[in-house]
Amino acid sequence: MRHTASQHSIVKKNIPIVYEDETLCIVNKPYGIPVQGGAHIAVCLTELLSSQLGTAIYPVHRLDKETSGLLITAKSPEAARTCRTLFDTKAVEKEYTALCFGGFSDAAKNTAAAVSASKPQVPASRVINTPIIENGVAKPALSTYRLLAGTESYSLFSVRIQSGRMHQIRIHLAGIGFPIIGDDKHGNFPLNKQLWKTQRIKKLQLCATSLRLPIHGKSSLFTVPLPDHIQTAVDSLGLQTFC
Numbered sequence: 301m302r303h304t305a306s307q308h309s310i311v312k313k314n315i316p317i318v319y320e321d322e323t324l325c326i327v328n329k330p331y332g333i334p335v336q337g338g339a340h341i342a343v344c345l346t347e348l349l350s351s352q353l354g355t356a357i358y359p360v361h362r363l364d365k366e367t368s369g370l371l372i373t374a375k376s377p378e379a380a381r382t383c384r385t386l387f388d389t390k391a392v393e394k395e396y397t398a399l400c401f402g403g404f405s406d407a408a409k410n411t412a413a414a415v416s417a418s419k420p421q422v423p424a425s426r427v428i429n430t431p432i433i434e435n436g437v438a439k440p441a442l443s444t445y446r447l448l449a450g451t452e453s454y455s456l457f458s459v460r461i462q463s464g465r466m467h468q469i470r471i472h473l474a475g476i477g478f479p480i481i482g483d484d485k486h487g488n489f490p491l492n493k494q495l496w497k498t499q500r501i502k503k504l505q506l507c508a509t510s511l512r513l514p515i516h517g518k519s520s521l522f523t524v525p526l527p528d529h530i531q532t533a534v535d536s537l538g539l540q541t542f543c
Contacts, residue, residue, distance in 0.1 A: 315349045318370065318522050319515075323379040324360075325353065326372050326511065328524045331503055334365040349373060360384055361464065366482070368527045369396070369508030386513055387464065393512040396459045396469055397526060399505035399533055401491050402478040403452040428472040432465035441465045443472045449539040454481070456539055458509075469506065481505040481533065499536055503529045 316328040329335070329345060336359060337344040350357040358380040360372040372392075374380035386392045426445055431438035442462035449456040455478055459469050470486045473479060479487040481495060482504040496502045507530055512521045526534065 314352055315345060318524065319520070320353075321515070323375055324372060324383065324515070325349065325357065325375065326370060326522055329363055329368055329371045329508075331368040331527060331529060332365060335359050335362050335371065345371070346373065361387060363508060364467070364504070364506075366504035367396075367506050367508065368530075370394075370511040370522055370524055371508070372511070372513070383513075390462070391514055393510075394461060394508060395510035396461070397448070397507050397509045397530070398457045398459055398469060398473060398480050399530055399537075399539075400455050400457060400473055400478040400480050401453070401488055402455055403450055428476060430472060430475050432463075432468055432471055434465060439463075439465055441468050441472070443469060445473075449534070451537065451539055454537050454539060456534060499533070501533045501536070505530050505533055 315330070317325060318328055319326040327345070327349060333348070334341050334344045336346055346357045346359055353375075355375050358374045358377055360374055360380050360383045363369065363371050372383060374383055428443045428445070430441065432441040433439070440463060443459055444462070445457045445459045447455060448458050457473065457478070459473070461468055465471075467486060470480055470483050474483070474486045474488075479491075481487070482492060482502055483506075484492065484504075492502075507524075507527055509526065510521070510523045512519060514520070525531070
């Protein structure tokens with residue numbers, strides 16, 4: 301299969317490794333790389349990482365192609381199955397950072413819940429439990445969030461998910477009136493288009509920035525900084541840190 305220019309640039313780069321042992325490899329997945337191959341996919345993370353490490357690589361969980369950040373992979377099918385049980389038993393904690401349309405009033409700087417009448421009304425509990433539709437069936441889904449920074453027009457959230465539904469964070473934040481910037485599936489298309497014209501911001505502003513899981517019987521926390529495309533957007537939009 302013939303690679304595009306952007307795919308060639310991806311192939312030339314190593315996948316950043318955050319942690320590695322004899323069974324697991326935790327990486328900082330770059331934006332724009334699908335985790336696994338498939339139809340019309342010439343480059344995927346598992347193939348790149350396998351070539352980089354010289355061993356077969358198996359995904360333990362998924363991140364969307366447009367989502368960057370921490371991703372767990374395994375070096376054998378057995379290790380992948382074992383690690384997946386940690387997700388099933390809620391032993392893995394994942395935290396994401398999302399830059400969204402929608403702003404809070406000054407009163408919200410301390411509560412992250414009190415918003416002006418003209419702004420989206422955010423649940424005071426900071427919990428979103430709207431079910432996610434998968435294959436026509438409503439599946440339970442739970443997300444919790446806190447405000448990190450914001451302006452009257454934009455907000456930066458930290459989001460933890462207690463379930464792993466497809467596009468859960470994107471759907472949940474859009475559902476409370478704070479669509480993630482650059483989301484071309486569940487976002488605000490007119491605002492995305494306008495922001496591209498005025499600020500040249502186009503990429504999905506979502507990153508898995510924190511991951512906690514037990515490794516060799518010890519709770520281990522891994523974090524990564526915001527990728528350049530999100531940090532640049534935060535800076536250019538003038539977000540002020542609240543907490």
